[in-house]
Amino acid sequence: MKSFKIFALLTTMGFAIAWESQAQIRINRPERVIERQAENRANRRIDQAVDKGFDKLEEGIGSIFKKKDKKEEVKKEEGGNNGNGTAETSESQNGGGRMSGGDANDQAAQGAGSEKAAFKSYSKFDFVPGEKIVASEDFSQDAVGDFPAKWNTNGSAEVVTIEGYEGKWLMFNQTKSASYIPDFIKNLPDNFTLEYDLIYNNLDKEYAYQQWLYTAFYEAEKNDANIQSESGGRGAVFGINGGMGSGSVSLVQTDPNAYRTDLQGNRDMANVINPDNNGKIFHVAMWRQKQRLRIYVDDLKVFDLPRIFPADINLNAMRFHSSLSRENDQMFVSNIRLAVGAPDTRSKLITEGKFVTTGITFDVNSATIRPESYAVLKDIAGTLSENPAVKVKIIGHTDSDGDDATNMALSKKRAESVKENLVTEFGIDKSRLETDGKGETAPAAPNTTPEGKANNRRVEFVKM
Known part of the structure; x- marks a missing residue:
């Protein structure tokens, strides 16, 4: 009888693992709230049953299975998702000077080495x-x-x-x-x-x-x-x-x-x-x-x-x-x-003294540059290489979503990130580059439309 219980428990666990491995994209819909609550209750009951099953298994086969640390379990429940992209997210807002796109959880999991490799993969990317x-x-x-x-x-x-x-x-x-x-x-x-x-x-x-x-x-x-x-x-x-x-x-x-x-x-x-x-x-x-x-x-x-x-x-x-x-x-x-419009980096930076671009984009609420920004940065680096006496100040800007102080800090970090990229990826002398950030304080357009906000999320290069 005990062996039958062990078999049934392991069979149930195997089915659950197999089902989870096949899951792909989970859509969040308002009409599923009640259904989701029912699922959660059912899942809690299953968890309780599994815990009891483990207790029985421990009694029957000794040290093969160990009880889960209850304090650790409580900590996990209180802490929620740890950034692996598996917890249900609420409807995201366009906060903190958000740039378009990107799975932020996935980006965080990849690490700096993967980000650098991804950026390098765009070395032949000429889209501006x-x-x-x-x-x-x-x-x-x-x-x-x-x-x-x-x-x-x-x-x-x-x-x-x-x-x-x-x-x-x-x-x-x-x-x-x-x-x-x-x-x-x-x-x-x-x-x-x-x-x-x-x-x-x-x-x-x-x-x-x-x-x-x-x-x-x-x-x-x-x-x-x-x-x-x-x-x-x-x-x-x-x-x-x-x-x-x-x-x-x-x-x-x-x-x-x-x-x-x-x-x-x-x-x-x-x-x-x-x-x-x-x-x-x-x-x-x-x-x-x-x-x-x-x-x-x-x-x-x-x-x-x-x-x-x-x-x-x-x-x-x-x-x-x-x-x-x-x-x-x-x-x-x-x-x-x-x-x-066709951006003219060389003319505007060298002749007019200022070049502004929305083509350098970042991960959401982050200073990590997205790889598709490669061609814009390459074009700017080329202009600086052709004009070695030119020094520039890099100024970051955000839209008005989010906290003012957070936006200011984020704009400064993004300007620093652009400087670091020009130095490490394209060999520009860092003594030629200064940085600053203005957050949401100098909008180029009203922050009342998606287009206005998008034009405000920009990087400015000013000839010094």
């Missing part, structure tokens, strides 16, 4: 964000469970928080063909950049149906024209495909009827887009220069088509479009940032 942010979307103004107020769709999607991840995300679910259109993005000039963070979940090599997410820029009389199509009209469409774990990307030109033309490219990315990366945050960046379009996924330039846009096109809309076959298929986007 536009000079002025004209649209910024992190869904902070939208309620969890709602479709975002400033968007249009013919399908369904909802704003969610994800356990272990910062901020809010727009989640696309099972759909045959649905468009998600940010109504606030209208005119796309000859030179612009678009960036966003992407997470996919439940990519599966065993399932052969579609798992597509498209990003389209197009010309149309109405931004919701051909709303059931990948594009609304003449333009270009970038697609990410994870169906059957295939892992590929495409870039195609579309005609005025939103049909594909013969100008298109395809690329196998099975080593990046695959089930092993379910839950990973990818950073997607797109850079238009007149007819040319470059596409980047993390540190990899996946496309560079010099004539993807017709010379006479007037881009005035963009959309996401998804085709997801299964009920549990999920795509998430957040931290969308549209910027216009």
Whole structure:
């Protein structure tokens, strides 16, 4: 009888461990609060039963199992999550001069060595964000469970928080063909950049149906024209495909009827887009220069088509479009940032005496520079190397979210982090660099809109 109890207990423990190992992304929804409370109560009862089972096991087989230290158990319950990204997070606020994106828990776990390696992996990354942010979307103004107020769709999607991840995300679910259109993005000039963070979940090599997410820029009389199509009209469409774990990307030109033309490219990315990366945050960046379009996924330039846009096109809309076959298929986007204008580091720093950039970004509430800032820093370092007599002061700025004193300290730390990066990564003499921080005290724009806050989170280089 005792051996049967031992077998049953170990079987139950094995099932629990197996279930936990298969868990991937956990979405936090308000309607699940009551259900979650019931689950917690049930889990506490299971824990009590397991503890009793361990007591019995100790009686039967001596020192094979040891009782858990009860004081340690109480300490764990009181302390909660220790930064491993497993505890349920509340709806994040855009505090402390937040820069877009990033899993802060994951970043902390990686350590300084991994951060340096990640930054080095961007050594061939040449993406430089536009000079002025004209649209910024992190869904902070939208309620969890709602479709975002400033968007249009013919399908369904909802704003969610994800356990272990910062901020809010727009989640696309099972759909045959649905468009998600940010109504606030209208005119796309000859030179612009678009960036966003992407997470996919439940990519599966065993399932052969579609798992597509498209990003389209197009010309149309109405931004919701051909709303059931990948594009609304003449333009270009970038697609990410994870169906059957295939892992590929495409870039195609579309005609005025939103049909594909013969100008298109395809690329196998099975080593990046695959089930092993379910839950990973990818950073997607797109850079238009007149007819040319470059596409980047993390540190990899996946496309560079010099004539993807017709010379006479007037881009005035963009959309996401998804085709997801299964009920549990999920795509998430957040931290969308549209910027216009081509930064001219050399001219502005040397001739005008000041260069300001929002292209150096940091982890949330941190002075850790994100790897996708590499090209901007490289450009600044190049300007300083070409002008060895020039000295500059690096000044950090934040938005107004969070505590004033905290923002001031954070802005100073970020300026120091930029200085250290220029010295260690690019060999700039540290005697040429001074630092300062102004926190939220010198805004470049009102802190009343996402775009205003994004433009206030900046780094300034002033010639001395």
